[in-house]
Amino acid sequence: MEYIEQHQGSNRALLVSVSVQLLDDLDVEEFRLLAQSAGAEILEHITAQRIKPDPKLFIGSGKAEEIAELAKALEADLVIFDHALSPSQERNLERIIQCRVIDRTRLILDIFAQRARTHEGKLQVELAQLDYLSSRLVGSGISLDSQKGGIGLRGPGETQLETDRRLLRLRIGQLKDKLEKVRQTRIQGRAARQKAAIPTVSLVGYTNAGKSTLFNILARSDVYAADQLFATLDPTLRRLNWDGIGALVLADTVGFVRNLAHALVESFKATLEETLEATLLLHVIDSSSPDMMEQIEAVEKVLKEIGVDVPVLRVYNKIDVSGEDAKIVYAKPHVPDRVYVSAHSKQGLNLLRQAVQECLMGQLQSFELVLKPEYGKLRTQLYALNVIQTENYDDQGNLHLHVIIAPQKLEQLIKQAHLPIDQILGHKATQFKRPLEEFEIKR
DSSP: OOOSOOOOSOOEEEEEEEEETTSOOOOHHHHHHHHHHTTOEEEEEEEEEESSOBTTTBSOHHHHHHHHHHHHHHTOOEEEESSOOOHHHHHHHHHHHOSEEEOHHHHHHHHHHHHOOSHHHHHHHHHHHHHHHHTSOOOOOOOSGGGOOSTTOOSOOOOHHHHHHHHHHHHHHHHHHHHHHHHHHHHHHHHHHHHTTOOEEEEEEBTTSSHHHHHHHHHTOOOOOOSSTTSOOSOEEEEEEETTTEEEEEEEOOOBOTTOOHHHHHHTHHHHHHHHTOSEEEEEEETTOTTHHHHHHHHHHHHHHTTOOOOEEEEEEOHHHHOOOOEEEEEETTEEEEEEOBTTTTBTHHHHHHHHHHHHHOOOEEEEEEEOGGGHHHHHHHHHTTOEEEEEEOTTSOEEEEEEEOHHHHHHHHHHTTOOHHHHHGGGGGGSSSOHHHHOOOO
8 A cells, every 4th residue: 555645747846944933943055955855846945934833834824825826826836844844734734825735854754765775774764654644644524424334334434544544553563563673683783793893883974974975985885975965865884994903894874964853763763773883983074064063963963862872083074175184183192083084085084094993992002013933824914904014024034013003903913813912012012001911811
């Protein structure tokens, strides 16, 4: 059964933005981009101001009549409000304007429906659509008497409205069951990564901040990326080897916008759980946006709403547009707080890799290692991590390596190889945070 009515024909639209003192500030340009992303042909953008929303129409009756006249004159078939409208407000507006009226939530749902590609993404979109529709079902005026049948079927029947609601509840239950299975599969995958000590770095950020472009460069992937809102919807995970860290899972997630309805966040929790369970979040920020601070607040609001408690590294992207220099800024010594990069021009990407390494592994230090010929496996591992700066052999055939690596990672490698750390590091073994005898493995 098709629950969501798909409008056939053109999308000639009027946009309506109302500045309400009691609600959040509007972003008119973002609203236009949302409408364009959904495929709307924008005829006119109407703005208004109110102290508080009208309970019947959201806007005043005079403004509603003005919109109705303009819609008729321009032959519009759709009016989009940059606000969440109640079901009764939508119906009352449609009676006056005499064309379809949708709100911001329905607009975002339409974009999601267009962009979902994977099975999971489609399930999440359908669930969000049905949750939205469930409060907007209205009766068709059919009386109970008309539901009575012939012999043996007389008595109170079920109205079409009741039937629709029952079918909606049934389908919503089925979708939640399917998404729960997806969630369990993800939990198993995360458990396996945690058991293997593979960290997960998740990219989050405002939509169109350049997350997917940055993800493609770091992961050498081909995730769809474009200069539009919600260019990608489905979560994407890639396993890669990161300098100084080794195996790492990089995750790209759906972008956020301001005033994202709670129902949408709830429906996409299966996707957002990759954010909840990450080892580190890269909060990608459009440093060239005039609304940068508001966008940062919008992302942090959603992260707080879903209960994220994960270390965050802010990545200020698009410095090729903003004119800033590539750099790492530290909150305190050896603890990166933010890094400035450009995914487009690839400026500062080495600094980003260094900052992620420091966030996950701790302070980077310089070590001089002495490896006997039989310690070749450790050399191979260090080369795989790309941390060796120089190497040379002495007269006894020992290999001298100069490496820059986090002590925690070096300790882990030496432990796994069951090698004597004091012989490898010599007097510099004391650079580790813990005394040598606490982690030395006896042969």
